[in-house]
Amino acid sequence: MKLTSPEKKWIQSIFESFAPPSTITEEGELAPAPGEVDYADDFAVLNRHATPVAKLGLRAAVVMIATSPVWTGRGLKSVNGLSREERTELLGELSAHSNAAVRELTWLLKVQTGMALLGVDDIRRRSRYDKERDSGTPIKLRIKKKSESAK
Amino acid sequence: MIGPWRKKIQDERAEVVIVGTGAGGATAARVLAEKGIDVLMLEEGPRLHTKNRPRDIIGALSSAMRGAGTQTTAGLAPMPLMQGSCVGGSTAINSGIIWRLPEDVREDWIKNHGLAPLLERSEMDRIYETIEDELEVETTGDDVLGGNAAMMRRASDLMGLPGKSMERNAGRCEGSSQCLQGCPNERRRSMDVSFVPTAQRFGARLQTLRRVDRLWIERGKVVGVLGSVMDPETRKPEARFRVRAEHVVVSAGVVHTPGILLRSGMRGMVGRRFQAHPGAAIVGQFPEPVRMTFGATQGYEVPLRHLGYKLESLSLPPELLAARLPGVGKEWQKRMGMMDHYAQWCAQVRMQAKGRIYSGPGGAPIAVYEPTSDDLRKAQEAMVLLMRMMFRAGATEVYPGITGLPEVLTSEAMLDEHAHRKWKRGAIHLVASHLFGTAVAGHDPKQSVVDPTLTSHKYRNLSVMDASVFPTNLGVNPQHSINAIVWRAAELLADVRKRSKAA
Incomplete structure (x- = not known):
């Protein structure tokens, strides 16, 4: 089932609140530039290939977080009605929620955020994960089997 | 699960049809084809050529793993069951860790399950050596150990643990750290780049995107398989096919082999004795680059089988590391x-729990599995040891990922404050990648699905050749045991076919 327009907006705002985009970042902090990650697109790809139960879980997670301002006492509005700072604070609260299902579904979307975020080549480069390779430091590669080298 | 029957039926014939191309199916195909038998391999997933395999994790999961890695057990605390779904099966996504069948397990299977015909020691040794040569099994060299494994070695040495560099089927490994996405240099000799092409060189045929739904049974005899042709993009059924064969080998893996058998009306022990080595991971931050x-x-690994678990280094791509x-x-x-x-x-824990695979709505298999309290105790012990090792190696922050513990531990003393409290089942995020049982082998038809030659007790021209036949779990990585046991069973099957042809 295709994502609805409100779902796409929720996905973008929820995922962006896990790792808020910014044009100015502090030293060592990994932040995407505004619009650098298409979270809804990556979500749709995984959702398409997931098992039926997982699809249900992913959609339930989005709806649960989208409506969480209502049941966390933030008023009658969806996550899109909150400022980005408020959304990030809300996600922190849900990540440590006393209800296991709330925690797990929030974590499920954090996993998705990480996959989409680090799936962007330039963001991955900025994360320093591949620093050794990027710096051009020669990495000694074994190109022969040990048994061949011994001959 | 059973797709809509549309369009024309595609008909095929083969002497032996093999369902699945993982460690079991590919080995059976390689051995039978070499013996001159007409073999047709059927694979539900696509053939992923190395150059075309996606390197990003969403693409890698979507293309190579069942349900894009989202297949889980049923229940309130679902456990992901990681299985490959492409040519090569789970060998195309695993790390190629090689262990021979432990001797205590071999003895147990002979004594308590009657598997002597399959496990004669000199035959097993001959087969192990052949496989290890063909799959380029070697000890991981220091030059490709990498920082993650080297850090674990440091901890193991400091704590006097019996750690060692792993044996892997990647003798010419270049340290690309991309086993999950498919080795970019084909150094890991997974089945898609080893036994499947070898079988094809011996004349075996391979058809991909063919999902077998059930056995084709006529007048109480298996005459082939029936299934769906899958659309390469949507992976949904777009047509149907059937293969008429003199002998059927089912090697669809521990979850889907019983699924096929159950949909074909087989009962008894089918789906029972589902076992696993569930595990969980710990991440630590170090002051120096890892x-x-x-x-x-x-x-690198620290095998502690006597305690019921094994510790392993496991490098993650950044997309997955982020969530941890x-x-x-x-x-x-x-x-x-x-x-x-x-x-x-x-940590991979040798759990004693036994679950079951049921046939769910539409025939889709449902896995039910719950660790026992002793299994959870072992998992807790293993994970506490991992965290201790992290601190001894110099970690400044350790992330347990366990509900009820602080998100960040900063010292061994802080760990000790929480180590003695009993963790609840849902607190640990267990993942299972080593699966066993569900169509177990044995001499007693009431207690097993296949006999000691892996031939069905019920249908004599049906075999099961994958880890489904294992009567117990192993406590070590199973690929090599699957390869070797199936190799021997395929040799025995080839002998039977030769004799029946001669007659």
Whole structure:
């Protein structure tokens, strides 16, 4: 089932609140530039290939977080009605929620955020994960089997 | 699960049809084809050529793993069941860790399950040596160990643990750290780049995107298989096919082999005795760079079978590592800004729990599995040891990922405060990649599905050749045991076919 327009907006705002985009970042902090990650697109790809139960879980997670301002006492509005700072604070609260299902579904979307975020080549480069390779430091590669080298 | 029957039926014939191309199916095909038998391999997933395999994790999961890695057990605390779904099966996504069948397991299977015809020691040794040669099995060299495994070795040495570099089927490993996405240099000799092409060279045929739905049974005899042709994009059924064969070998893996048998009306022990080595991972941050980007994806291990678990280094791609780092917003982003400073190690627990595969709506298999309290005790013990090792190796922060514990531990003393409290089942995020049972082998038809030659008790021209036939779990990585046992069973099957042809 295709994502609805409100779902796409929720996905973008929820995922962006896990790792808020910014044009100015502090030293060592990994932040995407505004619009650098298409979270809804990556979500749709995984959702398409997931098992039926997982699809249900992913959609339930989005709806649960989208409506969480209502049941966390933030008023009658969806996550899109909150400022980005408020959304990030809300996600922190849900990540440590006393209800296991709330925690797990929030974590499920954090996993998705990480996959989409680090799936962007330039963001991955900025994360320093591949620093050794990027710096051009020669990495000694074994190109022969040990048994061949011994001959 | 059973797709809509549309369009024309595609008909095929073969002497032996093999369902699945993982460690079991590919080995059976390789042995039978070499013996001159007309073999047709059927694979539900696609053939992923190395150059075309996606390197990003969403693409890699979607293309190579069943349900894009989202297949889980049923229940309130679902456990992911990681299985490949492409040519090569799970060998195309694993780290190629090689262990021979432990001697205590071999003796147990002979004594208590009557598997002597399959496990004669000199035959097994001959087969192991052949496989190890063909799959280029070697000990991981120091030059490709990488920082993650080297850090684990440091901890193991400091604590006097029996750690060692892993044996892997990647003798010419270049340390690309991309086993999950498919080795970019084909150094890991997974089935898609080893036994499947070897079988094809011996004349075997391969058809991909063919999902077998059930056995084709006529007048109480298996005459072939019936299934669906899958659309390469949507992976949904677009047509149907049937293959008429003199002998059927089912090697669809521990979850889907019983699924096929159950949909074909087989009952008794089918789906029962489902076992696993569930595990969980710990991440630690180190002051010096660790660099998971380089080295064998898994290179070092601490086998503690006598305690019921095994510890392994496991490098993660950054997309998956990110979710293991605590915090949201700035806190998370700061941790993600130093991705080269993390190590991840995992524990594989030899659990005693026995679950079951049921046939669910539409015939889709449903896995039910719950660890026992003793299994959870072992998992807790293993994970506490992993965290202790992290601190001894110099970690400044350790992330347990366990509900009820702080998100960040900063010292061994802090760990000790929480180590003695009993963790609840849902607190640990268990993942199972080693699966066993569900169509077990044995001499007693009431207690097993196949006999000691892996031939069905019910249908004599049906065999099961994958880890489904294992009567127990192993306590070590299963690929090599699957390869070797199936190799021997396929040799025995080839002898039977030769005799029946001569008659």
